Amino acid sequence: MIRDRIEEIMSAITFAEAGEPEKAMEFLKDRKTVLLAVSERFLDKNVLKYAMNISRRIEAGIDILYLAGPDAKNPELEDFASSAEKDGIRCRIVHREGCMKKAILDYTEKRSGILFTVVGSTPELDIECRAEGSLSDAWKRLKCPLVVVSKNAMPSTA
DSSP, X not given: OHHHXXXXXXXXXXXXXXXXXXXXXXXXXXXXXXXXXXXXXOOOHHHHHHHHHHHHHHTOEXXXXXXXXXXXXXXXXXHHHHHHHHTXXXXXXXXXXXXXXXXXXXXXXXXXXXXXXXXXXXXXXXXXXXXXXXXXXXXXXXOSOEEEOOSSOOOOOO
């Protein structure tokens, strides 16, 4: 979306003005990114762990698409983002409201650097989706793979 791109440009300007041109340039490049889609209703630690581990392995940043109310804060999610940054993984939280499927599709539509989207469970994909008909056909527009991490079948990491 245009609003997201404006936010990235404004962040780049802020870092450039602070004398950090390398950090500013990071905001302006298309980077490898994993999209982690979570909601305030379902925040599974396995999903967070999976996203962190895969991002380390493929050296990608994490964009967290957080489906919640406009003023919602989640300390666990903020701790996760802080921990990722400490590990050298670029991480940012983007708030959205409404239907999870639509939010994922809209977010990935304009971002070529997203390698795949990680979600926690199939019910989470249906949050707030009350559109007429099915969104199944809409998934055909998804420009990246969708990884659903099961609570019971968490992959082991080395």
